[in-house]
Amino acid sequence: MRFTETKKHKVVDVTTAEQVAQVDGLVVDPDQQAVVAVRLRKVKGTGTVVPWSDLKSFGPDAVTVEGTASFRDAADEHERRAVGLDILGVLVLTDQGRAVGRVDDVDFDPGTGMISSVITDGGEIPGANILGLGAHALVVTEPRES
């Protein structure tokens, strides 16, 4: 599934059959090279993020949860920083200081949250090559010449 395909996703509580939020964006952990939380908007109730592990499923049209108790805010500065970042459109730099391009999209496994690849205007990069994500850039390992 692609990040850009999730922009209109509803968040639905399967215990009440009600829409409880919409997906605002996907929170990436560069160390795990995975989506680790969903940032929320139009929340019925409180909370701005739901951790990946608290999702029931991430489907092609909606994200499902069992209740909204797991909705919360970022717990500390580290989480706040990660939640505030949007990987789409960010500059991609290799760890050797070379610009690859900008992120157009991210391909991820909706079952596990693992990022399989980052699609940039300068080529596709395997998720396993992700080193870091900050406000300025996504840093990836320089590909080895074969």
Add this chain to the structure above:
Amino acid sequence: MRLLMRASTIVGRPVVSLGGDLIGEIKDVVFNRGEGRVVGFTLNNSGFLSGPRKESLPWDGVHALGPDAVMVRHEQSLAPQNDVLGRSDARGGSVLGARVLTDAGADLGEVTDAIVDVEDRADVVGYEFVASDALAERKGRALFIPIPDTLAVSGENLIVPAAAADFVGDDLAGFGADVENFRARLSEGR
């Protein structure tokens, strides 16, 4: 393998951590001419907070120096400015505008830039200069001259062995080979 770069092109380059944060940008390249290498960089902040940064970047804090960014492990890779400036020498100032003078007394031209090998120790391997009429049909062109590990340099003159004139290159891409060939010739000569 050498990765050669003009020192002047490093100025203004963004400094980015491996975590993807913008640390600042390169303000000045700090040289130790006696050691023939770059010992570090002073920094400016970026964006609307731009202005000199108190901390500087020592060469051993650099993870990689690439065409689009200088990469550092993290903000802790920086050091107090005095640490970096302290590794410079009295001759650390600019050689721009100095004359390239062979030890046989020929004035080959005027220095316009230092050429640094950024792969490993940031050695200055040569200089870009504008050729004088000592180089005949190449007069007025921007050329590259290799230098040995140690050489005498002041703000006025750069003294090169007469043999260096045989290895003057036309372009940066091929200059790595000129440097290797020159150094091979020097070790034969000894």
